Amino acid sequence: MAERKREKRDPQQRRAEILAAAFACFSERGFAATRMEDVATRAGIAKGTVYLHFPDKEALFTELVSGIASPILGRIEGLAANEAIPPRFAISMFYTLFRREVLETDRRHLLRLILAEGPMFPAVTEFYHREIISKGLGVLRTLLARAADRGELRHPAIADIPQIVIAPALLSIVWMTLFEAYEHLDTQKLFDAFLETLFVPEGGAK
């Protein structure tokens, strides 16, 4: 019978603890099935306390999914800015970062959340498109155009459709969270093969 001690906290820290708990709960059960009391319990506080930091459930949710502003995006933007870095390497780096920072961490659940609950929260979707997707596609477009110029693409027309680059990433997320239990997908192989398909072989004229 663990007696819970009343404990004051730095508001910032408490807020962070609530967000962490909410992250875990929403990841596991989605928006609708998560009870505010679950979040509170997980954060080790009482239900009412949550409401001292967030006006309502929806605000907690949107704050959460918006707050995980892609650290990946920044890294890729950096790589793309440097013209000395081969586009193929930059995109390969993107996949590597994606695997390491999203696919193989709990963040993958968050990405699923956005896919799953998106239509219920247009504000979140709009935010994601504006802040992540559209910027990311811009970077990819630059990289693909550069690769096309240098004759590195097997089919230069894909430079117009940068979405194609994120297709395998999306697939991997969906697969991992839905079907991995029934059939394993080797994401390393997936990304490698895809890169190899997009770009002309490296050793072509060594």
Add this chain to the structure above:
Amino acid sequence: MAERKREKRDPQQRRAEILAAAFACFSERGFAATRMEDVATRAGIAKGTVYLHFPDKEALFTELVSGIASPILGRIEGLAANEAIPPRFAISMFYTLFRREVLETDRRHLLRLILAEGPMFPAVTEFYHREIISKGLGVLRTLLARAADRGELRHPAIADIPQIVIAPALLSIVWMTLFEAYEHLDTQKLFDAFLETLFVPEGGAK
């Protein structure tokens, strides 16, 4: 004040009407936010009547998503069985069917539902993997192997990862249901460009 006449129906027909209503409701609002009374009203009947045909909400949902057994799968299986049909044409046909039968119809919402609610209904996910995904991947594997044998793939190793073929389809579904409102994606171009990337150019050695 439209008075609703009590009306007996052929059970099969009634059942179908309920499923159609459920399809509309679940598509629009997801599982949690759909009320059984919404479904009933939409079907033009009283709430209790729904329960004469389905034991509970979950059964209605799983019946619905399982029942839309892919008509596409059969068509593709047919194309793959005929070795005279070029693999590239078969896969191109797959994309065309996918666009016409899923992406541009209300069925796209159903596919989203499976993505979104999948983890909450393992039985549905398992069913989909067993009946659709694993069979579909089998067909694709056959097609890709044949294409590789004939030297038609730019990168033969992808024959091992048939998932790559469904990546753009998945992307198109997600894009259409989340971001299309903010930024248009030309799915025709997406699929065409992707095909062109997978396969060696047609006119190579006519």
Add this chain to the structure above:
DNA sequence: TAATTATGACTGACTGGTCGGTCATTAACA
């Protein structure tokens, strides 16, 4: 330094409303 008071973060029982599922009653049909 020790006792007293003020603060506001924290608590959890409670409320109001929602919704899945039931069943006694009623209408339609054979």
Add this chain to the structure above:
DNA sequence: TGTTAATGACCGACCAGTCAGTCATAATTA
């Protein structure tokens, strides 16, 4: 008239959000 399908009022579980009260801590005073 007896049988069957349909109805919708009703039940009870559930849960987001509230708020009157509590208490750990800090500030003030002696």
